[in-house]
Amino acid sequence: xxxxxxxxxxxxxxxxxxxxxxxxxxxxxxxxxxxxxxxxxxxxxxxxxxxxxxxxxxxxxxxxxxxxxxxxxxxxxxxxxxxxxxxxxxxxxxxxxxxxxxxxxxxxxxxxxxxxxxxxxxxxxxxxxxxxxxxxxxxxxxxxxxxxxxxxxxxxxxxxxxxxxxxxxxxxxxxxxxxxxxxxxxxxxxxxxxxxxxxxxxxxxxxxxxxxxxxxxxxxxxxxxxxxxxxxxxxxxxxxxxxxxxxxxxxxxxxxxxxxxxxxxxxxxxxxxxxxxxxxxxxxxxxxxxxxxxxxxxxxxxxxxxxxxxxxxxxxxxxxxxxxxxxxxxxxxxxxxxxxxxxxxx
Ligand code: HEC
Ligand code: HEC
Numbered sequence: 001x002x003x004x005x006x007x008x009x010x011x012x013x014x015x016x017x018x019x020x021x022x023x024x025x026x027x028x029x030x031x032x033x034x035x036x037x038x039x040x041x042x043x044x045x046x047x048x049x050x051x052x053x054x055x056x057x058x059x060x061x062x063x064x065x066x067x068x069x070x071x072x073x074x075x076x077x078x079x080x081x082x083x084x085x086x087x088x089x090x091x092x093x094x095x096x097x098x099x100x101x102x103x104x105x106x107x108x109x110x111x112x113x114x115x116x117x118x119x120x121x122x123x124x125x126x127x128x129x130x131x132x133x134x135x136x137x138x139x140x141x142x143x144x145x146x147x148x149x150x151x152x153x154x155x156x157x158x159x160x161x162x163x164x165x166x167x168x169x170x171x172x173x174x175x176x177x178x179x180x181x182x183x184x185x186x187x188x189x190x191x192x193x194x195x196x197x198x199x200x201x202x203x204x205x206x207x208x209x210x211x212x213x214x215x216x217x218x219x220x221x222x223x224x225x226x227x228x229x230x231x232x233x234x235x236x237x238x239x240x241x242x243x244x245x246x247x248x249x250x251x252x253x254x255x256x257x258x259x260x261x262x263x264x265x266x267x268x269x270x271x272x273x274x275x276x277x278x279x280x281x282x283x284x285x286x287x288x289x290x291x292x293x294x295x296x297x298x299x300x301x302x303x304x305x306x307x308x309x310x311x312x313x314x315x316x317x318x319x320x321x322x323x324x325x326x327x328x329x330x331x332x333x334x335x336x337x338x339x340x341x342x343x344x345x346x
Contacts, residue, residue, distance in 0.1 A: 066248050067215040068132070068289070068339075074202035081182050082203025083344055085196065090172045092162040098200075101161070102130040104345045107293035108207070113301030117160040126301035131345070132289050134205045136252030141299040143255040143284030148201050166193045209290060209339035217336070225336050232333025235326050240318055244285045250337065251287040258283050258299075261319030264312065292335045306331045 085091065087099040101115055102108045108129035110116075115123035125141050139145040145154065155161045156169060173179045173191050180191065187195035214233075216224035225233070236242055245251040258264060258281050283299055297303040303312065310330050314322035322330075 065218070065242065065246060065250060067218040068135075068208060068210040068212070068248050070210050071134075071206050071208040071342075074205055075186070077182075077186055078199050078202040079206045079344065081186065082199035082201065082206075084182075085173075085200050086203055090176075091156070091169050092164045093168060094163040096162060098130075098155075098162075101127045104341060107131060107290045107341065108133075108345070109294045111295075113296050115161075118163070121160075123160050125299055126296065128286065129290065129294050130204060131207050131209050131342075132249055132252075132287055133207070134201075135208065135249045136284070136287060138252065138255060138284045141283055141286075142281070148204055149197050152197055152200055166196075169193075169196060203344075207342055207345055209342060212289065212337050212339035214333075214336040215339070226332065228329055228332045229336045230333075232329035232331070233336075235330050236333055239314065239320065239322070239326075239330075241313065241330070244317065245288050249287040249289055251285045251289075254285045255282055256285050256317075257281070259316050262316045264316045288334060289337050290339060292338050306334055310334075 085098075086102075087097050089095045089097040089100065091097065096116075101110050103110055108131040110127040113122075113126060115125055115127045117123040128141065133139060134148060137146060139148070139151045145151045156164050156166065170191055170193070173183070173196070183191045183195055187198070189195060213224040213229070217230075217233075236245075244254055244256055247253045281299065291297075292306060295304060295306070297306070297309045298312075303309050307327050310327050311322055314320045314327075
């Protein structure tokens with residue numbers, strides 16, 4: 001009852017207000033509507049320059065997925081020499097060649113969860129492929145290495161990999177008359193760290209794999225992919241996989257935390273003993289080229305199948321549980337990234 005008594009008196013008071021106030025209210029409403037209408041325009045004019053300023057930081061090939069071109073043509077004699085060095089176990093006192101871990105039949109990886117380390121021990125990492133590695137600005141699972149030459153220097157000296165050093169390598173090669181004549185034919189200084197590096201890098205640069213069905217599709221040969229693979233590519237874009245796995249290598253050019261939206265360790269499929277401080281690994285986004293051939297997956301080789309990796313990616317990197325049908329289509333798409341092996345890597 002009390003409420004009822006108050007209302008008429010409020011209305012009376014409003015009615016009695018001077019017309020000035022009414023006009024002010026109308027003005028405010030009109031201004032508000034005007035601003036609301038203009039907002040998108042103002043925002044766009046404000047937003048456009050930011051985007052334009054951001055773009056030039058990435059070379060065009062990194063902006064989307066583009067087909068892979070053939071490798072630059074290094075002197076074939078240097079490539080051949082580099083190939084010989086790559087498969088020569090005498091470069092290492094442990095009797096290991098690069099090709100023992102980067103096995104051609106396994107598309108440049110090792111079919112093992114983790115790389116061999118010192119003696120019977122295992123390294124902490126899975127062996128990444130050397131195929132298309134020359135196209136990645138960041139190397140190694142952590143992406144901390146930024147040139148093939150630096151990577152080579154480290155792997156030669158790493159006790160868990162080649163367990164060697166330059167003096168050993170140069171001495172061994174110099175004792176071989178065939179190497180002596182090949183090097184002196186190509187390099188004025190003969191066998192040196194720099195000529196050895198040059199030859200191995202020429203070989204590594206030759207290890208690109210154009211000619212995957214997906215590249216043919218990108219060039220307009222639409223029949224190169226099945227309809228399931230095309231659906232998978234669309235999902236790959238829609239889910240946002242492409243935000244990380246992008247550029248001509250579908251990866252290799254970003255360093256990202258693994259476990260953006262969920263903690264992959266808490267589910268226990270990684271080594272539970274991993275200390276908390278090491279759990280949120282910042283990793284290079286791996287290239288997905290030839291990924292159907294390079295399992296087991298992830299930095300520690302803990303996952304056997306592509307289906308499982310795709311489910312995990314959706315959960316930990318995108319915060320989604322992916323329906324099995326979508327998993328199947330994306331995996332079909334990933335298979336379209338398999339190219340024939342380069343002729344000099346068989
Ligand atoms: C004992 C196994 C082993 C041997 C031998 C070995 N590697 Fe590796 N290679 C690895 C592992 C493991 C990694 C990843 C290391 C990391 O992420 O820190 C790697 C990484 C690389 C990469 C970077 C690939 C990428 O995309 O990140 C290149 C290139 C490479 N190795 C070339 C070579 C060359 C050249 C040799 C011979 C001089 C060689 N490797 C010998 C195990 C090996
Ligand atoms: C936020 C960035 C990000 C997104 C989004 C993302 N990934 Fe990844 N992806 C990574 C990182 C980082 C790794 C390496 C993780 C590791 O080794 O532990 C990886 C690894 C992979 C691997 C394993 C590669 C190998 O050689 O071991 C596959 C396959 C893969 N991602 C596919 C996908 C698919 C499919 C999607 C979309 C559903 C996706 N990724 C979304 C960052 C991402």
